Amino acid sequence: xxxxxxxxxxxxxxxxxxxxxxxxxxxxxxxxxxxxxxxxxxxxxxxxxxxxxxxxxxxxxxxxxxxxxxxxxxxxxxxxxxxxxxxxxxxxxxxxxxxxxxxxxxxxxxxxxxxxxxxxxxxxxxxxxxxxxxxxxxxxxxxxxxxxxxxxxxxxxxxxxxxxxxxxxxxxxxxxxxxxxxxxxxxxxxxxxxxxxxxxxxxxxxxxxxxxxxxxxxxxxxxxxxxxxxxxxxxxxxxxxxxxxxxxxxxxxxxxxxxxxxxxx
Ligand code: FES
Numbered sequence: 001x002x003x004x005x006x007x008x009x010x011x012x013x014x015x016x017x018x019x020x021x022x023x024x025x026x027x028x029x030x031x032x033x034x035x036x037x038x039x040x041x042x043x044x045x046x047x048x049x050x051x052x053x054x055x056x057x058x059x060x061x062x063x064x065x066x067x068x069x070x071x072x073x074x075x076x077x078x079x080x081x082x083x084x085x086x087x088x089x090x091x092x093x094x095x096x097x098x099x100x101x102x103x104x105x106x107x108x109x110x111x112x113x114x115x116x117x118x119x120x121x122x123x124x125x126x127x128x129x130x131x132x133x134x135x136x137x138x139x140x141x142x143x144x145x146x147x148x149x150x151x152x153x154x155x156x157x158x159x160x161x162x163x164x165x166x167x168x169x170x171x172x173x174x175x176x177x178x179x180x181x182x183x184x185x186x187x188x189x190x191x192x193x194x195x196x197x198x199x200x201x202x203x204x205x206x207x208x209x210x211x212x213x214x215x216x217x218x219x220x221x222x223x224x225x226x227x228x229x230x231x232x233x234x235x236x237x238x239x240x241x242x243x244x245x246x247x248x249x250x251x252x253x254x255x256x257x258x259x260x261x262x263x264x265x
Pocket of ligand 1: 185186187188189190203204205206207208219220221
C-alpha cells in the first residue's frame, strides 16, 4: 500500500512538472513577442492585455477564407513567430498527459494490490524462524507466537489430537508442530486478540470466539479462522501467505478445548 502511495505521489509530481513546463513554454512565446511596455506589467495584467490584443488581431493567412492571406484580406496581418506550442497543441498535450497519468496510476494500484510482494512481505512465502523457538515461545508464554510479517498467529499443533487429520494438508502432512492462523476475524475482519484467561482467541468487535486452533466456538463469525499452509525445512518454519485457506466450518472442530478460565469479551 505504501509503495502504491509513493508511486502515485511521484506520478502526480511528474504530471505537475509536465504541466508547469508546457504552460511556461506556452506563455513564453507570448511574452517574448510582447511589446516592451507589457513586459514590465504584473502577470495578470499582461495576460489581460494579450487576450485583448489577440481578440483584435487581424486574421492570418491560414484564417482567411481561401487562404489568400494579405492579398485577399486587405491590410497585411502582423505575424508573430511562435516559439512554443499553440493553444490547441497545449490542450492536446495536457489531455494526453492526464490520460497517461490516469492509466499509469490505475495500473500501478492494480499491480500493487494483486501482485504478491516478492521482496518478503505479506503475500509471499515467508520464513518465520526455527520451529523449536516458536514452540518454546508458545509453551513458555501460553499464547500464540505473533508473526506480523505474515499477519499470522502460530499455535501449537498436535497431530494426535487431530484424529480426522483435518489439518494434515496445512501442516506438511502432519509433520509440522505449529499451525498458522490468519489473525483477521472471518466475521468483519477485526484483528482477533488472544485471551490469556480462557486460552481462546476472542474478537472484541462483535464477540466471536475461537479455540486455540482457531475453530469457531461462538458469536457471529460464519466459520473458524482462515489459515495458511506451513512447511518445515531443516527445522525452519515457512508459511505461504500467498494462499489463504478457508477456515473450518462451525460443525467440524477438531480440538475439544473448553475455555480454561473467564472469557475476555
Ligand atoms: S469482526 Fe470479529 S466478531 Fe465481528
